[in-house]
Amino acid sequence: MNRLGLLLLVVPGIAAAQPRKDSVDARRKASTAQARFELVRRQNLPLSYTGSGECDARIGRFCQWNNEYDTIEAKLPRVIRRAREGLIAALDSAARRSPRDGWITGQRVRYLIEARNDTAALRVARECRAAEWWCAALEGLALHEAFSGAASDSAFARALRLMPESERCRWTNMTAILDFQHQRRFKKVGCGKNDQVAERFWWLADPFWSIDGNDRRTEHYARHTMAKIQEPARNAYNLAWSNDLREMVVRYGWARYWTRGPGNGLEPTNGPISGHEATPNYHFMPVSMSADSTPAVRFDLDLDGSSERYSPAIARRVFEIEPQIAVFRRGDSSRVVVAYDVSARPELDSTRVTGALVIARDEMSPMHVSADSAERRGALSVVVDSRPQFMSLEVLNAANRRAAGWKRAVLPLKGYRPGSVSLSDPLMFDPSDSEVADLESAMRTAIGGNKVRRGKVGIYWETYGLARTDSAQPVSLTLTRVQVGTMRRIGESIGLASRSSPLTIRWNQMMALGSVTARSVILDLSLIPKGRYLLRIETGAGQKTANASTRVIEID
Numbered sequence: 001m002n003r004l005g006l007l008l009l010v011v012p013g014i015a016a017a018q019p020r021k022d023s024v025d026a027r028r029k030a031s032t033a034q035a036r037f038e039l040v041r042r043q044n045l046p047l048s049y050t051g052s053g054e055c056d057a058r059i060g061r062f063c064q065w066n067n068e069y070d071t072i073e074a075k076l077p078r079v080i081r082r083a084r085e086g087l088i089a090a091l092d093s094a095a096r097r098s099p100r101d102g103w104i105t106g107q108r109v110r111y112l113i114e115a116r117n118d119t120a121a122l123r124v125a126r127e128c129r130a131a132e133w134w135c136a137a138l139e140g141l142a143l144h145e146a147f148s149g150a151a152s153d154s155a156f157a158r159a160l161r162l163m164p165e166s167e168r169c170r171w172t173n174m175t176a177i178l179d180f181q182h183q184r185r186f187k188k189v190g191c192g193k194n195d196q197v198a199e200r201f202w203w204l205a206d207p208f209w210s211i212d213g214n215d216r217r218t219e220h221y222a223r224h225t226m227a228k229i230q231e232p233a234r235n236a237y238n239l240a241w242s243n244d245l246r247e248m249v250v251r252y253g254w255a256r257y258w259t260r261g262p263g264n265g266l267e268p269t270n271g272p273i274s275g276h277e278a279t280p281n282y283h284f285m286p287v288s289m290s291a292d293s294t295p296a297v298r299f300d301l302d303l304d305g306s307s308e309r310y311s312p313a314i315a316r317r318v319f320e321i322e323p324q325i326a327v328f329r330r331g332d333s334s335r336v337v338v339a340y341d342v343s344a345r346p347e348l349d350s351t352r353v354t355g356a357l358v359i360a361r362d363e364m365s366p367m368h369v370s371a372d373s374a375e376r377r378g379a380l381s382v383v384v385d386s387r388p389q390f391m392s393l394e395v396l397n398a399a400n401r402r403a404a405g406w407k408r409a410v411l412p413l414k415g416y417r418p419g420s421v422s423l424s425d426p427l428m429f430d431p432s433d434s435e436v437a438d439l440e441s442a443m444r445t446a447i448g449g450n451k452v453r454r455g456k457v458g459i460y461w462e463t464y465g466l467a468r469t470d471s472a473q474p475v476s477l478t479l480t481r482v483q484v485g486t487m488r489r490i491g492e493s494i495g496l497a498s499r500s501s502p503l504t505i506r507w508n509q510m511m512a513l514g515s516v517t518a519r520s521v522i523l524d525l526s527l528i529p530k531g532r533y534l535l536r537i538e539t540g541a542g543q544k545t546a547n548a549s550t551r552v553i554e555i556d
Contacts, residue, residue, distance in 0.1 A: 026101065044079050253278055320405060336381060338357050339448045353375070424463075427459070456525070463516070475537070481531055
């Protein structure tokens, strides 16, 4: 079988019929030009001595590792840049002779993206005259690379609807990018299996709910598109295409550039070739997740040895922050307050950031959004029904492509029953000369996390559901140390360190009848040793109807 026959065999369905002789000749010349370029690339790759010595994942013939310091792209030699320009020109010429050839169109999009010419790649994709589904997939790929998430989502949805069933099954199967624990729990996910679970995974893995489109899902389909482009073509590794290469692309993305290790005296240009995906990259799939009526989710963006990784197009640098979260009752609903502070983070040193709080019951429910377009420190709030919800805090600096986030489940207030007394979560704030008498005042100076400095700190909370006979209630505030270090425990046991005793304050408080009672106090923590403490506020202490609210804080 000749080379041309092989190419036509392995890419069924992406090219329209090409009966004319010049179309066959155009494909042959395009294929020859592509193979020649990859040869030039291999012979002139920049040298690199990077390598971890061990694999985070071994996939077939490949060793994959995550290197957080591999963020500076090696300078591309001029000979490769010129050869790529020549290849693009040759592919353009072949496309004019054979405009319906999906293979040629795919290679044009691929190398234009590689050359950072996203505008031209999108133009080529939109001029595509091959199979309709393939043209839609190429457009989705180009739009994704151009940061057009919602439009990319729509293009891939059209491609999935039109593509052959076997291809759609391959693209929607997300089992390979799930951790082993999820694979063992759910078995196959996608391709008609556990489709509801797949939708939950994609929704949770989307880095930014406040931005239209699902960036992580379009990346998945973009990777499948790029794998389809590369499958019947020569590659920089000079290896035959196989399932291990496809799996590498689907799980970690396609290589954005290549380097070569040192060879030997006889073959100096025959060192091992390394492909470098977009970096820094992160693990956006949840490491644990519940799919039942009580939501729970946990993430680890920097998980080593992860089943997938992604470098978001919108924000190359992403880090987790731990905000302060407090829930307050508003009739039958709950007001969720989230306070954040990224002012000390060098990654977000610009004064213009966009903070957004997004809360939703599930992937099918409407999203409730609160946004602040200027501050690196602030408090956002959303009123939702009093059921378990998922929340995403997103702080984005689009200009510098930096982002911070926190995505977790939010549960309603515990211990609430109609007609009973209950407490809100405590909300910590920086005290000022003015009195804090309501939630709005506390939010203006809310502390953006659960870590506080030694000194004065304000505590705000609310009490609900009091009857007339409850107009005066005993209230206590206790601060108890938790997780004392081993050396300190030893020191306490032999008398070299003083034992920490709980700090307790008690008083009687007049309550508003049948509504909301707001209260704030100022604590002076100047003499409190550094460490982790349990803050506990209790009303009705000593009574059968006692209610408490807690927060773990760290005094620094």
